[in-house]
């Protein structure tokens with residue numbers, strides 16, 4: 030589904046990704062772990078073709094994303110759902126119109142057909158009753174669920190989630206995790222999920238990859254991640270302040 034080979038990317042003279050290799054098979058749910066600023070959101074932007082790498086190859090179903098022009102990128106993006114870190118709903122549009130927007134712009138469906146598709150996705154995330162609400166009337170958790178419904182509105186083959194449950198209470202967070210799993214099973218989509226929340230990560234993942242110092246330092250099953258003897262991986266999973274991850278910070282903080 031997705032194949033990254035030797036991807037390099039620097040901003041100014043700061044190296045963000047240095048020879049990243051990653052391959053994702055259909056129907057996998059890959060959880061990408063890494064500290065804040067390690068390049069997780071950047072990785073998703075590269076896959077969507079919003080950013081171009083300095084070198085290396087990024088393929089979506091055998092198509093080279095790095096060489097696509099605007100039109101082919103837009104076509105590809107119709108097959109990829111993106112669930113943003115901060116929901117990114119349009120505040121002047123109600124829930125129905127937020128979800129309908131890509132369908133109105135990119136398909137020739139009638140209004141009645143679009144309404145039916147919007148309702149179907151709202152029902153999937155348990156938010157049918159929010160149809161006519163404005164984003165400002167929704168709680169953070171509701172907004173996340175609407176963001177999720179919008180991400181899958183075009184029935185994507187691949188769904189990218191950036192911190193889907195960050196900032197939510199534990200129960201709502203579990204609900205979002207279950208939604209991600211049931212969506213991937215119901216619509217047969219492949220998922221890439223960026224998260225810091227280890228409980229979510231282990232609930233969702235069929236595979237995990239960890240970004241550290243511009244590289245993928247581990248790429249394995251959740252079971253092997255749990256057992257990892259790599260001090261960076263082990264520290265990240267346990268949340269321990271002792272270990273290589275905080276090296277360089279003043280003693281008083283650690």
Ligand SMILES: Nc1ncnc2c1ncn2[C@@H]1O[C@H](COP(=O)(O)OP(=O)(O)OP(=O)(O)O)[C@@H](O)[C@H]1O
Pocket residue numbers: 040041045063064065066067068069070071072
């Ligand atoms: N457009 C840009 N121009 C310059 N630097 C950028 C740009 N986008 C990201 N960066 C830098 O790249 C690094 C990685 O950013 P990114 O947003 O991918 O991190 P992240 O792993 O998603 O972090 P977080 O967990 O906090 O969301 C950061 O140092 C950031 O400052």
Ligand SMILES: [Mg+2]
Pocket residue numbers: 069070071114191
């Ligand atoms: Mg991010």
